[in-house]
Amino acid sequence: MTDTKTIEFSATTKALVDRILKRYPEGRQKSALLPLLHLAQAEFGGWLSVPTMDYVASVLNIKPIEVYEVASFYTMYNLNPVGKCLIEVCRTGPCMLRGANDIIEHIENKLGIKEGETTADGKFTLKTVECLGSCGTAPMLQCGADYYENLTNEKVDKLIEKWNSINDHSTYMRSNRVEL
Amino acid sequence: MAKVTIDGIEIEVPDGTSILNAARMIGGDVVPPAMCYYSTLKETGGKCRVCLVKVTQGSAKDPRPMPKLVASCRTNVMDGMVVQNITSPEVLEARKGVVEFLLINHPLDCPICDQAGECDLQNLAYEHGAAKTRYEEDRRTFEKIDIGDKIKLHMNRCILCYRCTFVADQLTNNRVHGVLNRGDHSEISTYIEKAVDNDFSGNMIDVCPVGALTDKTFRFKQRVWFTNPMDAHRDCPKCSGKVVLWMKGEEVLRVTARKDQYAEVKEYICNECRYDHKDITHWKVEGPRHIDRGSVISQNHYERIDLQKLKKEVERQLEFQKGKPLPEPNSLNA
Amino acid sequence: MARKLLLQHENVPGINTFEVYRKNGGYASVEKALKSMTPDEVMEEVKKSGLRGRGGAGFPAGMKWSFLDRKSEKPRYLVCNADESEPGTFKDRYLMEKIPHLLIEGMITSSYSLGANTSYIYVRGEYMYVISILEKAIEEAYAAGFLGKNILGTSYSLDLYVQPGGGAYICGEETALLESLEGKRGNPRLKPPFPAIAGLYASPTVVNNVETIAAVVPIVNQGGDEYAKIGVGKSTGTKLISASGHINKPGVYEIELGLPVEEFIYSEEYCGGIWKGRKMKAVVAGGSSVPILPTDLILKTAKGEQRLMTYESLSDGGFVSGTMLGSGGFIVLDETACIVQHLHTFARFYHHESCGQCSPCREGTGWMEKVIHRIEHGHGHQGDIDLLVDVAKKIEGNTICPLGDAAAWPVASAIRHFREEFEYHIKYPEKVKNPKHFELEPFVSEKSLVTA
Ligand SMILES: Cc1cc2nc3c(=O)[nH]c(=O)nc-3n(C[C@H](O)[C@H](O)[C@H](O)COP(=O)(O)O)c2cc1C
Ligand code: SF4
């Protein structure tokens, strides 16, 4: 087992974890795995390292492989480091019909990276994702917990400008809404 | 008890028997192939879809046909059920499709594969595969890895039957490998460098239907069909001690558990028997092992199985069915 | 104006708070059910209403409830399916975001009827901000005594929790959802056993879509018979439609089932017609999984009857000339859209979302995506179209869960109705180099090149 001593949830998160564990019947604490992985990812740098996953396994008293299997199945868990600001643009049919490809291309040009890459300063990662349930307000992107909809190149420019000026950026799961 | 008819042959089986096992009780050509189901591992089956059959009558009580082909390994018989396997062209067509799916990303490296000659996929492909691949894209590739010092994982060959993970769950107390990622990126792995080390872990090799998990202590030593299988046993405190020794002259090249005619192990063996007793003097040899399953070892090496016979049977049944159009597999208004 | 049963208060300021929701008649169904009805009486109303599952399959909700194993000693669960990931579908998000208490009210009334004392709402992880909205609303409901021990002083108690997913369309399939809720990979289970017998934690479980559960509220309030008066035949009540694509007014609309498709597309009350004054080419009427139909077949059935927004009318003609109401994800494509390009995004989606458990779907979805991709980019060859048809056919019906079918149908239907566009891509690779080829020159004017 990897050393997990250095990784530990904060006191507030621990209290939340205790509350989450009570949602499930006795002996079914593994049910908390998905919520806990979200908390761990938010708290430990926006991605899940092996020690982080091993720590979650120890909290739930399950085998590490059970965590790896689950973490690698779901797309929201990053198994590699990502930029501080993770931009996820929807590329599926309805968004594509309303210009998602142009938006993706625009962001790529703007940041000088391709889809799937991170800027050299580690600030931005651009990902394309499948339908986020916002097709009526396409094209759209998600950053942290926030949806940005009815995108235009101008809106994207403004967003990136604002994000650039924010220094603390661990946006995963949190709302950090930038008003346009 | 339930009475079930499979390809026109009637048999009575205990309630709760799967169609596949009922067919196995009849034996012969009506037995569907199985790549993921494994009778001695709980919860296996349902995944590979090569065992699909057609249920033309659900039961005596509810004679309606089942709307889709069903996985015979995980569908239980009902009294009065009527099943078609090789007598259904629809089943044979679907099975051909499944075999093709299993092969599109398979490396087809049989000439250098340890499993060649005793590979269930190879056998299946001979029986049901098309001669030419329609897949033009690059095949999926993975790095070969060691899982432990005795087992080599050649992920390119894996068909994701999940059997090895059930072995780890059911025969050992600490599963360290599993299925990672999803879809066609799924792979068997330990994720981190980790040895699979447990008294019964070696059984993963025996349950693997293809050459994805192989015994490193045997790799490349010999093609199986040049070896001589002998039943043997020893007193073992951990397992039954009943094995097959794969010999060349006096030399024990490999030790495996005994497989039945469906290539299934009924009595698992421990790692000590498998790896640490490659010496004929450690064993009481019972005599040559009769390999009677469809493997090429028993089929005069690379000879085809009797396709001609199969075809005739299908034609006979088709004749019988004449005039009855086959229903569409899926009808929206059903 | 059409009657609205779910969204009638959508524009009331503060309707997302308990206070305003309650003032507008909220939680009346809980009071009525718990104080004056037995659990079975509630179920009877749901049966009478003819309500069909709004998650896609359209299975009668009352009948599903009646299958729940009530003899089992084990606890029973109601699990709400808020995984909403079918491309083109966003009605559940809208409802949960705008009127979270409607879902919570529906959960309480339904859980009471089913005898569940613990219920979960499984929400796709990406809807993280919606989860916060729901959790806040649940807190309010606890504070007001509508959740927790002895609700409204009765002997009925209920705990309600929100569970986040982790990003996987397949977790919308009900047994995959249950696996995921148990903290596992979202691999669909083999059925039987069905969730009604052995679902969450191997206990009797009902899984229903957000909209289905929300619809229980008006059904209990006004009675099942009253609800059943809306609609046509076996398509009763109202339905939320998510409208997207090349229309003037994309968004979520509550319609009375039975509305003519043409009216839905062209009236100002709904989609407001095709954008930019263009012509319509095709519609995907019920979310990405259902067959795509060309204009003539979406407006009228093959028999020439007006097509209605009902389960039956949309599927009239079967796979040859019909489609499905599905989840109500209504995607409109105008004349400049490229069917092949559009299909490729769906094929990529299903390839991306296959759980990988069974071989036809695991291998077949990737194969189809690759072939469509090469056709789209002008590298296809003769034979590819038939290959696609054949691969789709070999996936369909042969998999563990319906995702395989869902991946096959769009491909099969696109080729059935728009074969010439595929042929055009293969015959004129240089003309499709520009991804916006049909914006420059709509296919109608190019069609003769492949049909002549
Ligand atoms: C691949 C797949 C994805 C699905 N996704 C959803 C979904 O996101 N939301 C949903 O309510 N039902 C979804 N379903 C349908 C569910 O399996 C199930 O039928 C539904 O939740 C039952 O609720 P209902 O009867 O109220 O519609 C999906 C089914 C499949 C096969
Ligand atoms: S490695 Fe072998 S036993 Fe394990 S899943 Fe793959 S094919 Fe099956």
Ligand code: SF4
């Ligand atoms: S059909 Fe696809 S998604 Fe469904 S179980 Fe099989 S592989 Fe998984």
Ligand code: FES
């Ligand atoms: S297609 Fe982009 S949000 Fe649905």
Ligand code: FES
């Ligand atoms: S053996 Fe039945 S599905 Fe694999």
